[in-house]
Amino acid sequence: xxxxxxxxxxxxxxxxxxxxxxxxxxxxxxxxxxxxxxxxxxxxxxxxxxxxxxxxxxxxxxxxxxxxxxxxxxxxxxxxxxxxxxxxxxxxxxxxxxxxxxxxxxxxxxxxxxxxxxxxxxxxxxxxxxxxxxxxxxxxxxxxxxxxxxxxxxxxxxxxxxxxxxxxxxxxxxxxxxxxxxxxxxxxxxxxxxxxxxxxxxxxxxxxxxxxxxxxxxxxxxxxxxxxxxxxxxxxxxxxxxxxxxxxxxxxxxxxxxxxxxxxxxxxxxxxxxxxxxxxxxxxxxxxxxxxxxxxxxxxxxxxxxxxxxxxxxxxxxxxxxxxxxxxxxxxxxxxxxxxxxxxxxxxxxxxxxxxxxxx
Ligand SMILES: Cc1ncc(COP(=O)(O)O)c(C=O)c1O
Numbered sequence: 001x002x003x004x005x006x007x008x009x010x011x012x013x014x015x016x017x018x019x020x021x022x023x024x025x026x027x028x029x030x031x032x033x034x035x036x037x038x039x040x041x042x043x044x045x046x047x048x049x050x051x052x053x054x055x056x057x058x059x060x061x062x063x064x065x066x067x068x069x070x071x072x073x074x075x076x077x078x079x080x081x082x083x084x085x086x087x088x089x090x091x092x093x094x095x096x097x098x099x100x101x102x103x104x105x106x107x108x109x110x111x112x113x114x115x116x117x118x119x120x121x122x123x124x125x126x127x128x129x130x131x132x133x134x135x136x137x138x139x140x141x142x143x144x145x146x147x148x149x150x151x152x153x154x155x156x157x158x159x160x161x162x163x164x165x166x167x168x169x170x171x172x173x174x175x176x177x178x179x180x181x182x183x184x185x186x187x188x189x190x191x192x193x194x195x196x197x198x199x200x201x202x203x204x205x206x207x208x209x210x211x212x213x214x215x216x217x218x219x220x221x222x223x224x225x226x227x228x229x230x231x232x233x234x235x236x237x238x239x240x241x242x243x244x245x246x247x248x249x250x251x252x253x254x255x256x257x258x259x260x261x262x263x264x265x266x267x268x269x270x271x272x273x274x275x276x277x278x279x280x281x282x283x284x285x286x287x288x289x290x291x292x293x294x295x296x297x298x299x300x301x302x303x304x305x306x307x308x309x310x311x312x313x314x315x316x317x318x319x320x321x322x323x324x325x326x327x328x329x330x331x332x333x334x335x336x337x338x339x340x341x342x343x344x345x346x347x348x349x350x351x352x353x354x355x356x357x358x359x360x
Pocket of ligand 1: 153173
């Protein structure tokens with residue numbers, strides 16, 4: 001039976017990407033060696049790194065003056081690296097859920113160390129992070145405004161770049177390359193690659209070079225963006241295999257028409273599923289309609305059908321749905337529709353919801 005992979009991350013990769021990754025595991029670039037056992041300093045892997053950086057820039061239309069790096073440590077390390085490198089005096093943060101909260105916590109460490117400050121200028125915590133805050137004042141003279149573009153756990157998303165005068169820093173872990181982004185508004189975009197790009201283990205950062213080194217601070221070598229920029233992400237051993245797979249994903253993105261095509265695919269997929277959630281009497285969405293994420297679709301049983309939750313889970317599982325359980329802090333269901341997911345899998349889930357409704 002075909003499995004429909006709705007995991008939130010690590011998550012679905014395109015089948016062709018996995019096949020290319022498998023080929024590289026057996027024989028990498030005609031070296032007679034596996035990509036798992038070659039030096040990151042060899043010319044074959046250097047070519048992979050160069051092409052991955054170039055394609056990443058091309059696909060996202062990254063302007064001059066920015067560098068793309070691939071490092072370890074996850075988005076969670078970026079929560080600390082971002083303020084360590086960019087917070088000179090004061091920054092603003094928007095809190096839209098667990099990951100933003102963690103980013104705020106890490107910035108507080110920087111505050112304690114260097115006497116800087118951050119202000120949380122908006123939050124949706126009052127309604128359990130079920131919406132994106134809209135009306136807030138951005139203070140003058142801040143170093144940056146940090147936000148999380150897609151809230152993987154709660155299923156809310158900014159559908160456009162935040163419109164404000166401040167320089168932006170954004171965690172795009174769970175919606176990178178799902179829609180066009182105006183990179184020039186950002187000093188930093190970062191994220192774990194394990195949702196839309198690659199298997200777990202590699203983190204991307206798009207850094208505006210002029211935003212670095214603006215104030216005197218002694219930054220430990222591995223935590224300094226300049227270290228990784230100057231050494232082309234090869235200061236230390238990079239996550240070789242995840243970067244190799246990342247390149248296969250980027251090639252596939254280019255082949256199918258780039259970000260524009262992905263944007264269209266994602267709009268269609270999300271529409272199909274949200275339409276069914278709104279139509280089906282057994283289910284309801286959990287977040288404000290205008291802020292619904294296209295990447296992580298969260299829903300629950302309607303009030304009078306709460307006791308059917310486990311039964312639906314079993315019903316869907318028997319039809320090949322994998323990973324639709326909501327995050328433990330939210331409950332219900334979450335279907336992640338990342339870039340690699342085909343619309344047929346979304347339709348299979350919708351069919352299951354319809355057939356389950358017909359049964360009850
Ligand atoms: C939006 C967002 N930010 C950050 C993280 C943490 O990423 P990592 O596990 O790579 O540290 C996640 C993980 O799911 C996420 O969804």
